[in-house]
Amino acid sequence: MTDYLLVALALLGVLILGGLGLVVPRLRRRGEPPLPQTEVDTRAEEDLAGPPVEAAESDLSTGVLVEPPVVAAPPLEVPEPTAGRLVRLRSRLARSQNAFGKGLLGLLARDHLDEDAWEEIEDSLITADVGIDATRDIVDRLRERTRVLGTRSAGELRDLLAAELVTALDPGLDRSLRTTGRDGMPAVLLVVGVNGAGKTTTCGKIARVLVADGRSVTLGAADTFRAAAADQLETWGGRVGAETVRGAEGADPASVAFDAVRRGIDAGTDTVLIDTAGRLQNKIGLMDELGKVKRVVEKHGPIDETLLILDATTGQNGLEQARVFTEVVNVTGVVLTKLDGTAKGGIVIAVQRKLGIPVKLVGLGEGADDLAPFDPAQFVDALLGTEPLARDA
Ligand SMILES: Nc1nc2c(ncn2[C@@H]2O[C@H](COP(=O)(O)OP(=O)(O)OP(=O)(O)O)[C@@H](O)[C@H]2O)c(=O)[nH]1
Numbered sequence: 001m002t003d004y005l006l007v008a009l010a011l012l013g014v015l016i017l018g019g020l021g022l023v024v025p026r027l028r029r030r031g032e033p034p035l036p037q038t039e040v041d042t043r044a045e046e047d048l049a050g051p052p053v054e055a056a057e058s059d060l061s062t063g064v065l066v067e068p069p070v071v072a073a074p075p076l077e078v079p080e081p082t083a084g085r086l087v088r089l090r091s092r093l094a095r096s097q098n099a100f101g102k103g104l105l106g107l108l109a110r111d112h113l114d115e116d117a118w119e120e121i122e123d124s125l126i127t128a129d130v131g132i133d134a135t136r137d138i139v140d141r142l143r144e145r146t147r148v149l150g151t152r153s154a155g156e157l158r159d160l161l162a163a164e165l166v167t168a169l170d171p172g173l174d175r176s177l178r179t180t181g182r183d184g185m186p187a188v189l190l191v192v193g194v195n196g197a198g199k200t201t202t203c204g205k206i207a208r209v210l211v212a213d214g215r216s217v218t219l220g221a222a223d224t225f226r227a228a229a230a231d232q233l234e235t236w237g238g239r240v241g242a243e244t245v246r247g248a249e250g251a252d253p254a255s256v257a258f259d260a261v262r263r264g265i266d267a268g269t270d271t272v273l274i275d276t277a278g279r280l281q282n283k284i285g286l287m288d289e290l291g292k293v294k295r296v297v298e299k300h301g302p303i304d305e306t307l308l309i310l311d312a313t314t315g316q317n318g319l320e321q322a323r324v325f326t327e328v329v330n331v332t333g334v335v336l337t338k339l340d341g342t343a344k345g346g347i348v349i350a351v352q353r354k355l356g357i358p359v360k361l362v363g364l365g366e367g368a369d370d371l372a373p374f375d376p377a378q379f380v381d382a383l384l385g386t387e388p389l390a391r392d393a
Helices: 002-030 038-047 090-108 114-126 132-149 152-168 197-213 225-238 253-267 283-297 312-327 347-355 376-384
Strands: 187-192 217-222 242-248 271-276 305-311 333-337 358-363 371-373
Touching: 002 347, 090 114, 090 152, 090 283, 090 376, 114 132, 132 152, 132 187, 132 347, 152 347, 152 376, 187 197, 187 283, 197 217, 197 225, 197 305, 197 333, 197 358, 197 371, 217 225, 217 253, 225 242, 242 253, 253 271, 253 283, 271 283, 283 312, 305 312, 312 347, 333 347, 347 358
Parallel strands: 187 271, 187 305, 217 242, 217 271, 305 333, 333 358
Antiparallel strands: 358 371
16 A cells, blocks of 8 residues: 555656646746747747757767868958048049140140130130039139239149149038938938949948948848849948848839838948939939938938939039939939049039039949049049149149
């Protein structure tokens, strides 16, 4: 009888311990944060299958340790520092603007600056796309100062011309990029412009500039018109470890832009860069689409910077297109691309004067780091092929 009692008690003990073993892990798991859906699915499968078999670490039949295969992540690129880029890229600018600078300096070096010479100087500036109004201002001021100062030497004239060109470029304008967010939110940059101007390339280059400066970046591929544009952007981002948010081909650009900012907020990135499409048949369509992108993105908060990408080789025509964009979105800065491929560097002056918006960056080639912060004095030096202004002839 006592034996039966002991056996019954032992069985009861085993049952109680077994029951606790089943309950305790469930209680522990209840305190864990919810898992994303994909992870929940994986966990459910794991639970069904029991603990994972660590076959990768040891071969059970032989007892010999087997190394797990190493999958190497593609190496991230280290972009060039941004400081002094315009000086480093000076030769690109000097090469394309050589005729313009040399021509002007040749004219100023003449023994006698008569009416014809001044007219030729005007023509050179207009040919270089400086624009008629700006050219008149520059030449009038140069003539006046030459007369008052009695300036004669070629060196002095060159310095006066350089000073006038710098003045025409409005060196006091704020050209900094607003890439720092507020209240824990990322800064949001919207990139707009007509197709082929270099929007996607410039987004990629800006991402590199930001990464080089220690920022984290999320890219938004809101150019859903051209499928390759999203691939192109993703490739740029992947090279420096920036994530790209994209939608299906033909998806609503505004919703992709919205998702990109959402992702940037969730991931805690410093800057979200949104690439848009410019391929619209008419002004109304452009207004509707860009206006919607702007409105939808602003549900998260204000847009910090809207950059208009302009192809420098399109000259005065580009200015007309630019005006349409400035009517739709609040453009805060211009990026002039392809300045390496035109002798019409004067377009920088015309753009700022016509649009009243600072040129903040210039594209000087197709290379990944061929984008430079714009600096009026360095630009004029490169344009004229002269030494820095402070140095006298
Ligand atoms: N030489 C030179 N080429 C440039 C520069 N910037 C962009 N490009 C080239 O211009 C071409 C068009 O650039 P994209 O970035 O695809 O232009 P996009 O505005 O995004 O074009 P869509 O997506 O069709 O709207 C590419 O071949 C670029 O390599 C530059 O500063 N210099």
